[in-house]
Amino acid sequence: MPKIGLLAIQGDFHEHILALDRLGVESREIRKPQQLDEVDGLIIPGGESTTIVQLIDIFGFREVLVEKVKNGMPVWGTCAGMIVIADKLKDHRPEPLHLMNIKVSRNAFGRQTDSFETDLDIKGIEGPPFHAIFIRAPVVTELREGVEVLAAVEDGRPVAVRQDNMLATAFHPELTDDTRVHELFVRMVERST
Numbered sequence: 704m705p706k707i708g709l710l711a712i713q714g715d716f717h718e719h720i721l722a723l724d725r726l727g728v729e730s731r732e733i734r735k736p737q738q739l740d741e742v743d744g745l746i747i748p749g750g751e752s753t754t755i756v757q758l759i760d761i762f763g764f765r766e767v768l769v770e771k772v773k774n775g776m777p778v779w780g781t782c783a784g785m786i787v788i789a790d791k792l793k794d795h796r797p798e799p800l801h802l803m804n805i806k807v808s809r810n811a812f813g814r815q816t817d818s819f820e821t822d823l824d825i826k827g828i829e830g831p832p833f834h835a836i837f838i839r840a841p842v843v844t845e846l847r848e849g850v851e852v853l854a855a856v857e858d859g860r861p862v863a864v865r866q867d868n869m870l871a872t873a874f875h876p877e878l879t880d881d882t883r884v885h886e887l888f889v890r891m892v893e894r895s896t
């Protein structure tokens with residue numbers, strides 16, 4: 704059974720832990736870079752990407768995290784986490800980890816639809832559409848080789864993408880009772896161990 708870490712320096716990591724609990728999957732809060740050695744995969748939660756990146760650098764996570772993911776450790780970024788693992792941002796801040804071949808625009812849905820909910824068909828997930836909660840969400844504006852779009856909103860903009868051992872969702876599966884995206888990530892982690 705894999706052990707999944709939650710980058711627990713800012714944001715809604717606790718809700719992910721509850722979702723993994725519901726699946727019976729062991730998780731651990733990660734607050735120091737050395738703790739990454741104790742887990743098989745990492746979730747970077749939603750929150751405020753500028754703060755998360757600031758703390759990643761202050762606590763010395765950047766180099767070890769990038770190296771681990773490049774060596775195959777699965778990572779899943781939700782919302783702010785998607786911004787953190789992107790290669791490029793449309794925005795000036797923060798300086799992302801340059802891991803995934805995507806360009807991301809922060810707060811991409813504008814004021815009117817700042818936060819909204821919609822049903823999505825997600826590739827790799829069986830059953831009815833997934834009820835997705837977007838909160839000041841980012842969107843993928845460009846993607847390069849190796850990136851697969853798993854889900855897009857009605858206008859076609861990608862909101863769930865995967866590249867090898869990396870998964871990114873612009874919405875918040877941890878805020879629903881539906882654990883199917885967590886199961887997808889757990890399968891990615893299982894396959895990598």
Ligand code: GLN
Nearest residue numbers: 749750751752782783839
């Ligand atoms: N808008 C936030 C940011 O740019 C992300 C919001 C979220 O994670 N729900 O970091």
